[in-house]
Amino acid sequence: MRARIKFSKLGQIKYVGHLDMMRYFQRAFRRAGFDVKYSEGFSPHMILSFASPLGVGLESEGEYFDIEMNSIPDEEEALERLNAVMADGIRILRFKTLEEKSKNAMSVVSGADYELCYRDGKKKETDERIVTAVDGFFNDSKEIIITKKTKKSERTIDIRPLIYDLRYEKSTSSYLMRLSAGSVENLRPELVMETFYERSGFEYEAFLFRIIRKDIYMTGEDGRFVPLC
Amino acid sequence: MSSLERKLALPEEILLAVSNPARYTGGEIGSVMKQKASVRLRFAFCFPDVYEIGMSHLGIQILYDMFNKREDVWCERVYSPWPDLSDIMKEKNIPLFALESQDNVREFDFLGITLQYEMCYTNILEILSLSGIPLSSKDRTEDDPIVIGGGPCTYNPEPLYEFFDMFYIGEGEISYDRLFDLYIGMRAKGDFKREDFLREASHIEGIYVPSLYEVSYNDDGTIKSFKPMYDDVPAVVSKTVVVDFDTAPYLSQPILPFIKVTQDRAVLEVQRGCIRGCRFCQAGMIYRPNRQKNIEVLKKDADNILNNSGYEEITLSSLSTSDYQTLEELVDYLIENYSDKKVNISLPSLRIDSVFLSLMEKLSDVKKNSVTFAPEAGSQRMRDVINKGLNIEDIMGGARMVYEAGYNKIKCYFMIGLPGERPEDVEAIAVLAEDLAMLYYDTVPKEKRNGKCQITVSTSFFVPKPFTPFQWAGMQGEEYYKEMAHMLKGKIISTLNHKSIHYMYHEPDVTMIEGVLARGDRRLSSVIRAVYEAGAHFDAWTEYYDNEKWVNAFKSCGVDPDFYTKRERFLDEILPWDFIECGVSKEFLTREWRTAMGEKVTPNCRERCSACGAKKYGGGVCYESQN
Numbered sequence: 001m002r003a004r005i006k007f008s009k010l011g012q013i014k015y016v017g018h019l020d021m022m023r024y025f026q027r028a029f030r031r032a033g034f035d036v037k038y039s040e041g042f043s044p045h046m047i048l049s050f051a052s053p054l055g056v057g058l059e060s061e062g063e064y065f066d067i068e069m070n071s072i073p074d075e076e077e078a079l080e081r082l083n084a085v086m087a088d089g090i091r092i093l094r095f096k097t098l099e100e101k102s103k104n105a106m107s108v109v110s111g112a113d114y115e116l117c118y119r120d121g122k123k124k125e126t127d128e129r130i131v132t133a134v135d136g137f138f139n140d141s142k143e144i145i146i147t148k149k150t151k152k153s154e155r156t157i158d159i160r161p162l163i164y165d166l167r168y169e170k171s172t173s174s175y176l177m178r179l180s181a182g183s184v185e186n187l188r189p190e191l192v193m194e195t196f197y198e199r200s201g202f203e204y205e206a207f208l209f210r211i212i213r214k215d216i217y218m219t220g221e222d223g224r225f226v227p228l229c
Numbered sequence: 230m231s232s233l234e235r236k237l238a239l240p241e242e243i244l245l246a247v248s249n250p251a252r253y254t255g256g257e258i259g260s261v262m263k264q265k266a267s268v269r270l271r272f273a274f275c276f277p278d279v280y281e282i283g284m285s286h287l288g289i290q291i292l293y294d295m296f297n298k299r300e301d302v303w304c305e306r307v308y309s310p311w312p313d314l315s316d317i318m319k320e321k322n323i324p325l326f327a328l329e330s331q332d333n334v335r336e337f338d339f340l341g342i343t344l345q346y347e348m349c350y351t352n353i354l355e356i357l358s359l360s361g362i363p364l365s366s367k368d369r370t371e372d373d374p375i376v377i378g379g380g381p382c383t384y385n386p387e388p389l390y391e392f393f394d395m396f397y398i399g400e401g402e403i404s405y406d407r408l409f410d411l412y413i414g415m416r417a418k419g420d421f422k423r424e425d426f427l428r429e430a431s432h433i434e435g436i437y438v439p440s441l442y443e444v445s446y447n448d449d450g451t452i453k454s455f456k457p458m459y460d461d462v463p464a465v466v467s468k469t470v471v472v473d474f475d476t477a478p479y480l481s482q483p484i485l486p487f488i489k490v491t492q493d494r495a496v497l498e499v500q501r502g503c504i505r506g507c508r509f510c511q512a513g514m515i516y517r518p519n520r521q522k523n524i525e526v527l528k529k530d531a532d533n534i535l536n537n538s539g540y541e542e543i544t545l546s547s548l549s550t551s552d553y554q555t556l557e558e559l560v561d562y563l564i565e566n567y568s569d570k571k572v573n574i575s576l577p578s579l580r581i582d583s584v585f586l587s588l589m590e591k592l593s594d595v596k597k598n599s600v601t602f603a604p605e606a607g608s609q610r611m612r613d614v615i616n617k618g619l620n621i622e623d624i625m626g627g628a629r630m631v632y633e634a635g636y637n638k639i640k641c642y643f644m645i646g647l648p649g650e651r652p653e654d655v656e657a658i659a660v661l662a663e664d665l666a667m668l669y670y671d672t673v674p675k676e677k678r679n680g681k682c683q684i685t686v687s688t689s690f691f692v693p694k695p696f697t698p699f700q701w702a703g704m705q706g707e708e709y710y711k712e713m714a715h716m717l718k719g720k721i722i723s724t725l726n727h728k729s730i731h732y733m734y735h736e737p738d739v740t741m742i743e744g745v746l747a748r749g750d751r752r753l754s755s756v757i758r759a760v761y762e763a764g765a766h767f768d769a770w771t772e773y774y775d776n777e778k779w780v781n782a783f784k785s786c787g788v789d790p791d792f793y794t795k796r797e798r799f800l801d802e803i804l805p806w807d808f809i810e811c812g813v814s815k816e817f818l819t820r821e822w823r824t825a826m827g828e829k830v831t832p833n834c835r836e837r838c839s840a841c842g843a844k845k846y847g848g849g850v851c852y853e854s855q856n
Contacts, residue, residue: 012237015250016487024487027539030570044571045541057245085539087258087487119241207242 001037001069003078004105004229006094008061009054010212013089018053024087025065031085034078037068051105051216051228052112052181062093062113062215064228066105072097096229109182111164111225113214114189117174122208127170133200138166146195159195162187164225166196175209178225181216235262238326238333239314247314251488252280255306255328259484259537261293262329263303269413272296273327273337273374275307276345277352278769283308284484285492287546288380289343292401294480302409305329306484307340309352310359312767318359325359334360338412340374342393344382347746348739348769350389354761357392364758366394366440371423375412383437384515385695385806388746390439391754394427398809399435399469400501402477407433431462435469438462442808444751450792452750452803467810472848474501474520481533483540494542494575495534497527499559503548504834504850506841508616508825509605509644511694512548517812517841518849519834524555528562535572543567544575551580552835560588581627586634599638599683600631607643607657613828614649616821621661628665632672638683639665645713645734646691648702649826655713659720662686666726684730686721688714690740694747695806696813698821703797704744710737738776739768744794750805753793755786814842 009021016024026046029036038044051064073081078095086092118124125133137144144160162180169176179187189211197204217225237244237254244250265271274293276283283289289306296304305327310318318325324333334340340362342353357364362373369376378386379397386396397404408430415426431438441462445453457464471477483495502519503512522530535543543563547553563574574592579585581600604624606612612619628639643658662684669682690710693699714734721732746753760782767773783790798804800819807815817840824831831839834850844851 012235012254012256013487015244015254017251020251020487020489023489026541027485030539030541031536033536038571043573056250057241085258088256207245 001072002066002098002102003069003072004064004066004094004096004098005082005092006096006227006229007063008091008093009063009089010059010061011089013087014057014059017056018050021054022048022050024090025067028082028085029067032081034073034081035070037070049104049106051109052186054213058211058213060213062213062227064105064216066098094229105228106183108218108228109216110180110184110219111178111217112181113176113178113217115174115176115212115214116189116193116209117172117212119207119210122205123203124173125202127168127173129200129202130168131170133196133202134166134168137196137199138163144195144199146191159187159192163192166192176214235331238331239323243314243317243321243323247317248311249280249488252308252311253314253328255331257484257486259482260306260329261297261304263297265303265330265332267300268303269301269416270303270339270409271337272302272304272339272341273307273334274304275334275340275342275356277309277342277349277356278345278767279311280308280486281488281490284486284490286343286345287496287498288401290480290483291478292405293484294482295402295478296405296409298478299406299409301413303329305337307334307356309356309767312773315355315359315766324361325356335362335373337374338416340376341397342376342378343380344378344386344389345380346769347382347743348774350746350757351761351765351768353389353392354758355766358761365391367391369394369423371421375423375426381511381515384511384809384811385748386437386439387751387805388749388753388757390751391758393439394423395430396437396439397435397469398437398466398811400471401469402471403469404433404435408436428459428462431457434467437466437809439751451799452805455803455805455808465808465810468515468812470812470846471501471520472846474848475523475526479526479530481530482537483534485538492544493540494544495531495538495540496544496546497531497534498522498547499527499545499550499553499556500547502849504552505549505618506616506821506831506833506839507605507618508614508698508821509647509691509694510548511697514696514813514818514841515811516548517843518846518851519552520849521553521555524559524562527559531563532566535567535570541571542573542575544577546577548578549580550576550578551582551584557584557588560591564591580623581631582623583630585627586630589634598636599640599685600636601640601642602627603642604661605642605644606647606654607659607661608654610828611647611650611654611657613830614825615644615647616825616830618830618833624661625664625668628668629672632669632682635679637669637673637679637681638685640685640687641665643686643688644691645688645717646705646710648691648693648699649828650705652713652716655717656720658686658688658717659724662721662730662732663724663726666724666729669729670726681729686730686732688717688732688734690735690737692740692744692747695804696809696811696818698818698825700748700804700818701798701800701822704741704794706791706795707737707741710740735771739774741790741794742768742776742779745790748805749793752786752788756782756788759786812841812843812846817841 036046047068049066054060075095079092082092143158145158147154147156162185165178167176194204215227220226293304296302307327363369376394378393383396383398427438430436431441442457444455447453500521502516504519507513605617665684693702721730760778763778765778
């Protein structure tokens with residue numbers, strides 16, 4: 001039996017990396033006294049599968065992982081027991097039993113929403129300039145060709161089709177974007193923002209934005225994005 | 230109070246630029262948050278090494294839990310920032326902070342520093358300096374915390390005397406309440422004077438205030454006199470001891486690090502002290518008498534720690550876990566109650582004998598990997614000198630058993646430079662390794678072998694420690710150590726089975742510094758300061774250790790390191806740590822030193838009492854047969 005868990009990771013917990021989060025959740029499930037399934041072999045461990053690793057420094061309101069269990073409590077009870085043992089900054093938001101044949105979280109990921117807000121004290125362009133720039137960069141453009149550098153090679157790709165949406169929200173001075181995610185094409189929000197700044201003639205600097213992943217999606221039967229659970 | 234509201238001492242730009250930022254952000258499960266206005270004493274507990282090492286230490290966790298149970302005290306943690314961060318902190322003038330409140334260490338009432346090994350002494354000065362606390366006790370004001378040291382190195386605190394306001398000698402469970410009550414009371418009266426507090430504190434059992442004692446020296450450099458400057462200050466400072474180990478406080482909620490630390494598991498302290506009396510071992514002497522914890526108490530402790538942590542492993546910790554008399558029953562309990570949760574049981578410091586095998590059999594999921602032997606010396610003669618209580622039949626018999634049980638890797642630990650050592654004693658290490666390898670091929674038939682056997686030989690160089698029978702011994706010196714290590718390497722290479730034997734040893738230069746600091750006196754404070762000011766830091770880490778800085782510091786301070794290392798002490802000489810009463814008498818240590826030179830063994834505490842002096846505490850193994 002498998003369950004899919006949705007959780008948020010906000011605040012200072014963002015300095016804890018992905019592998020450490022996996023260890024954290026294994027211990028949390030033991031503290032909560034869940035009937036978890038273990039792998040066979042000399043060093044048995046829980047069978048956890050995360051939808052998409054979140055980088056150090058990023059926050060999220062929608063992270064997901066699947067876990068194999070021997071018996072599954074109902075959602076309300078599970079949420080209560082898990083949230084009773086969480087560290088500050090981590091909340092369990094959903095706990096859903098998966099059907100036997102459903103694919104694991106990582107393999108179904110197709111998109112993710114991000115919010116990027118200007119940090120206090122950082123230089124922000126005027127709303128008018130930003131709105132114009134977003135139109136030029138995204139709404140009115142057909143392609144955005146960039147060069148992706150890896151250790152061994154360089155390749156050019158068009159990231160425009162991988163940006164499903166990009167908006168600027170004046171009331172909160174934040175950018176909202178929906179990007180391609182998952183194993184096929186995973187587009188990082190920082191890369192989009194750097195490119196946007198460069199193409200718009202703005203001056204980019206590190207730590208300009210607080211980045212929050214809002215949710216992770218899979219593609220539903222009608223082709224629309226639906227949250228993982 | 231949620232961490233979302235906590236303001237961090239370091240800005241995001243710095244946290245994301247340094248390695249492992251979660252070392253500095255706190256907020257772990259089990260860490261304690263309080264309102265600072267609601268407490269009357271704030272204690273910053275520091276392990277002067279990196280987070281991953283410091284968080285692995287059981288003692289701090291026990292005291293952290295105990296201190297924070299007091300409503301009027303808030304205890305927080307401090308670790309050495311890794312050099313990538315300390316460089317930034319110095320450049321940007323960011324003061325050192327405690328993990329919980331993220332407040333500056335200098336704002337605290339106490340800065341408690343645990344002294345676990347000599348090579349962290351320079352890190353202590355870095356901690357003080359980053360905190361903005363004057364390095365010397367005498368330069369501190371009422372605005373600075375009281376700097377107190379504890380832990381094994383306080384059994385000779387003298388090299389650090391200048392930097393500490395006081396030392397706590399003994400087991401922390403005993404006197405801290407009195408010390409805190411005294412401090413809170415004197416603060417409440419108003420007009421708090423540091424000096425008055427130190428003087429009053431010196432009356433508390435286990436508290437040593439170095440500024441209240443004066444030392445004079447003979448022309449030959451030995452100590453002429455060591456005495457308190459005032460009549461009310463005790464001439465002898467007695468260690469504090471937990472007599473009833475069953476009712477002593479033990480942690481129920483460990484602090485769970487987010488990042489992987491060195492010892493990342495639940496720890497159950499099954500006993501304190503050791504019955505063995507190995508003559509090189511300081512822990513075996515200063516933690517006397519051996520006290521076992523009742524198994525029912527341990528079961529409860531284990532339940533608490535495991536259920537509150539969710540740890541996947543529990544280690545049964547002590548100096549010699551095989552000597553814990555209800556070990557098998559305890560292991561059975563843990564297997565019965567935690568095997569469905571896949572909690573692994575780890576048993577370090579076990580003797581390799583039939584009990585070991587039966588335990589390994591029970592822990593059947595354990596990978597049959599390597600077993601560890603600690604013969605400490607290669608020849609029987611030397612093993613008798615050090616009172617290891619292990620003969621060649623024990624070693625070979627144990628090895629045969631583990632080979633037959635399917636193991637093919639053995640790790641062996643030895644020391645070089647033991648008192649009275651001859652080259653043939655070192656050569657005997659190679660012989661023993663070769664015998665262990667041959668035994669494998671003789672014992673295990675070809676079709677049952679899983680490849681070659683692997684014998685790993687590790688040697689360290691012996692450092693004599695205070696309060697051991699070897700406290701008078703002279704060290705051999707760097708050249709000798711190098712020569713012996715090379716000789717041993719040659720011997721191992723020339724053995725028939727050298728392909729099955731792997732030899733490892735460390736550079737001896739740091740051993741000599743350890744030797745100076747372990748048995749040094751007050752005159753070394755200037756050396757530690759000089760070497761720190763020259764940039765030494767993280768000396769316990771090979772990649773940061775710089776021997777030249779130490780050599781130069783000795784020169785510039787006019788201190789001869791050989792006086793502390795190579796010189797054999799006179800039996801009637803005043804040793805720098807003689808003012809401490811640690812349970813074992815000087816008479817016993819002298820007797821043991823002579824017995825060692827006569828190559829004779831002394832039975833362990835359970836076989837026969839050797840009248841070491843620790844019986845006066847009124848508990849533990851000394852009274853076992855009378856129950």
